[in-house]
Amino acid sequence: MMPTSQLPEAFTARLGQMLGERFSTSMALRQQHGRDESIFPATLPDAVAYARDTAEVAEIVQLCGTFNIPVIPYAAGSSLEGHTLAVHGGLTLNLMQMNGILGINAEDQTATVQPGVTREALNAALRDxxxxxxxxxxxxxxxxxxxxxxxxGTNAVRYGTMRENVVSLTAIVASGDIVKTGRRAKKSAAGYDLTRLFVGAEGTLGIIVEATVRLHPLPESTMAAVCAFPDIDAAVQSVVQIVQLGVPVARCEFVDPVAIKALNVYSKTGLPEQPHLFFEFHGSQSGLKEQIALVQDITQDHGAASFVWSASPEERSRLWAARHNVYFAASQLRPGARSVVTDVCVPISRLADCVNETIQDLRESQILAPVVGHVGDGNFHVQMLVDGASQDEIDGAEALNARLVSRALSMDGTCTGEHGIGLHKQGFLIDELGSASVNVMRQIKQALDPRNIMNPGKIFSL
Ligand SMILES: Cc1cc2nc3c(=O)[nH]c(=O)nc-3n(C[C@H](O)[C@H](O)[C@H](O)COP(=O)(O)OP(=O)(O)OC[C@H]3O[C@@H](n4cnc5c(N)ncnc54)[C@H](O)[C@@H]3O)c2cc1C
Structure with a gap:
């Protein structure tokens, strides 16, 4: 592996020739790509390149292979567990200029896009x-x-995660080969499931240059509701019952009183500082009525104090924009603080135990930490706000995180429902799956990337 800040001249000259201004070793760009929202210190790449098409990515990866230089795929940079930090230096390859929508097939309900298309840009293109x-x-x-x-995200309880919504991928592997993982057929029994191998690989197996994703019909009707509860257990027990009865909620989000306080300040939501569930329902008019009646009964049985409905698109957008902004809202609760963010996911039957024990732990540790979650999936997040200059506070947050993960694992849950492993959760991955399973992952990595150039140091060490 190359030591940092020492890229061979032949390598930089070739990239400069190929990419012109889209290749840079400037400190500003290296800094921009060498830090993230995680608690880890900035770790800069030696250079940054912007690719515009598949052929360029293949050539860049080949070049990195020739010179044994790490290549870190980089997109919107919003990952939370240190995924994009250049821990071995090397080249960060920014893919956001590969933002073309290559095809929308409405009849088959699929879209094929380049990797830099954002979820909002894709939905804007789907508008009509x-x-x-x-x-x-x-x-x-x-x-x-x-x-x-x-x-x-919030819709996964009804529509699934990226695992269910990726149909096929095209990726460049470390050799520079272009690998296509499937066609657009809805199902396939053709060989190993390479699509699922790249989904969740965190850039360690190859660089995705094209993705075909599943689309869904816009619902005939949509309703949202906000519901306040006397205590956390009542809110969580409601969710458990709603899920166990098979009510097809489209969104079901838990927001604890600390996060509600943050939302009220940041998004002017004016909600009582109590535990809340935010719901959305999709379906036909008659289907919605049934879902809503059932959910209202269940929540009232658990002592829900208020149930505020909204069918207006503006009101719904305001509500979900507030929910999506909860991370930034919560950050304002302690200005200047850093966030140690974590997420776990447990089987729904253990959700109430896991949330209740975690809240108790948080109270005892006195760390300011809003709790929110995609609880319909059994998934929740804790955002611990710490003084980034205080090692004691960071250690306290990490100890709390370790107890949370160990609690989730003891309930047959996972150390991460959606944020991934990155740098932060590598030890927990072994706790969750065992060394033999992680060794299989290592063997797959070594087979596809024998020189360990693709985002090295992430998910596990070699
Ligand atoms: C406010 C906030 C809220 C969030 N909420 C959620 C949430 O509800 N659910 C959730 O799942 N996550 C959430 N996240 C985390 C984050 O948005 C996701 O992890 C997201 O998938 C990262 O996408 P990105 O484009 O930012 O990728 P980046 O952060 O740029 O990269 C993420 C990883 O993917 C690799 N990578 C990027 N592009 C490619 C490519 N083309 N080929 C191969 N590897 C690549 C990178 O090397 C890195 O390992 C949240 C983050 C923030 C800041």
């Missing part, structure tokens, strides 16, 4: 088709990045 792309992490992330972290 009657279709939408449902996966919605809080940031306006790229499709390539979302494939690579196996992202999900």
């Amino acid at each position: 088709t009657g279709l939408f792309f449902p996966v919605d992490p809080g940031a306006d992330a790229s499709i390539g990045g979302m494939c690579s972290t196996r992202a999900s």
